Amino acid sequence: MCAMNTIDAPTNAPRPDAHTRLCAVIGNPVAHSLSPAMHNAAFRETGLNYVYLAFKVTHLEGCMAGLRALDGFRGLSVTIPHKMDILQYLDEVTPLARSVGCVNTVVNAEGRLLGTITDGTGTLRAFEHAGVSLEGKTILFAGTGGAARAVAFALADSRLPREILVLGRTPSRVARLVEDLRHGSRVRVHGGDLGSTDPDRARACDVIINATPMGMFRHSEGESSVPRDWLHASQVVFDMVYRPRLTKLLQDAEEAGCRIIPGLEMLLFQAVLQFELWTGQKAPEAVMRNTLQRALQSDL
Ligand SMILES: NC(=O)c1ccc[n+]([C@@H]2O[C@H](COP(=O)([O-])OP(=O)(O)OC[C@H]3O[C@@H](n4cnc5c(N)ncnc54)[C@H](OP(=O)(O)O)[C@@H]3O)[C@@H](O)[C@H]2O)c1
Numbered sequence: 473m474c475a476m477n478t479i480d481a482p483t484n485a486p487r488p489d490a491h492t493r494l495c496a497v498i499g500n501p502v503a504h505s506l507s508p509a510m511h512n513a514a515f516r517e518t519g520l521n522y523v524y525l526a527f528k529v530t531h532l533e534g535c536m537a538g539l540r541a542l543d544g545f546r547g548l549s550v551t552i553p554h555k556m557d558i559l560q561y562l563d564e565v566t567p568l569a570r571s572v573g574c575v576n577t578v579v580n581a582e583g584r585l586l587g588t589i590t591d592g593t594g595t596l597r598a599f600e601h602a603g604v605s606l607e608g609k610t611i612l613f614a615g616t617g618g619a620a621r622a623v624a625f626a627l628a629d630s631r632l633p634r635e636i637l638v639l640g641r642t643p644s645r646v647a648r649l650v651e652d653l654r655h656g657s658r659v660r661v662h663g664g665d666l667g668s669t670d671p672d673r674a675r676a677c678d679v680i681i682n683a684t685p686m687g688m689f690r691h692s693e694g695e696s697s698v699p700r701d702w703l704h705a706s707q708v709v710f711d712m713v714y715r716p717r718l719t720k721l722l723q724d725a726e727e728a729g730c731r732i733i734p735g736l737e738m739l740l741f742q743a744v745l746q747f748e749l750w751t752g753q754k755a756p757e758a759v760m761r762n763t764l765q766r767a768l769q770s771d772l
Contacts, residue, residue, distance in 0.1 A: 486521040494544050495524045499551030502526040506767045507549050513763040514747050517756040536561035547750040548578035562587040572625045577746050592626025594742030604708050606632040614697040615683030616640035616649045628657040639666040674702035682711045687719035696721040705729030
């Protein structure tokens with residue numbers, strides 16, 4: 473593994489020393505990760521003697537054995553391709569992460585490595601932050617991949633929504649997510665085909681979530697997974713895509729008078745929850761948000 477970034481230590485933050493706690497993101501690739509900027513800004517702001525690095529990891533077993541041996545190691549963000557494989561190297565995994573089938577956060581609790589997932593719970597926090605209650609609501613997902621799974625399980629676990637409608641383009645993936653969500657959940661779950669859903673069925677949903685890459689910068693910018701005629705002013709629309717900030721879907725939603733939540737909010741709040749798990753302190757949310765916005769702007 474190799475360190476991908478440098479640490480700036482402004483005068484008001486402790487300089488790395490023998491007591492510094494280490495957090496890091498592991499994945500492959502990690503060179504474009506926004507997490508080091510966000511977490512280091514948060515550590516500086518709170519004056520905590522922590523650093524956050526990015527490690528490109530190809531040999532996960534060796535990486536985990538090495539980290540276990542480091543006394544100052546406090547936690548990890550885990551990204552592609554290790555989110556599933558890492559489960560076997562952990563001492564404990566939260567029931568939510570087990571249901572989702574992957575881990576994005578590891579906490580070293582005095583030598584015991586605990587795995588959890590903050591993507592879904594972070595998204596719930598983003599809705600809360602936006603003042604949107606999910607209680608009794610019908611939630612539509614466009615997309616059935618890892619991110620949809622993480623958020624849908626957190627929603628089902630919260631027992632807040634009345635109903636979840638999962639729409640995808642691959643029937644077997646829709647069926648699998650619907651079946652997994654129904655298992656042990658009190659929330660009603662239905663599935664359907666993204667391309668041939670009756671607009672009235674979609675319009676009856678209170679919240680629409682895009683969990684596909686449609687609309688993403690340099691991928692399909694200007695396109696949307698959600699037809700314009702599904703949208704109306706009483707809905708809340710959340711797009712997981714965070715580049716550009718205002719995707720085609722969010723532009724359509726604004727024009728239709730919907731409340732919108734950009735993908736940046738998910739990225740921010742999953743990190744806020746990680747910070748709180750590693751440090752036991754409230755995260756400096758405003759600083760993390762500004763850092764993220766600046767990093768995204770300079771990356772475009
Ligand atoms: N804001 C955040 O913090 C955050 C966090 C995680 C992910 N994301 C974003 O969320 C999106 C999904 O991520 P993921 O990890 O779930 O990816 P994934 O596991 O690859 O799943 C992608 C999903 O999108 C569907 N899809 C892809 N292209 C499509 C198209 N042209 N039309 C209709 N459906 C299409 C796929 O369908 P098939 O299964 O049929 O291929 C699949 O259901 C990505 O854009 C990612 O950047 C954002």
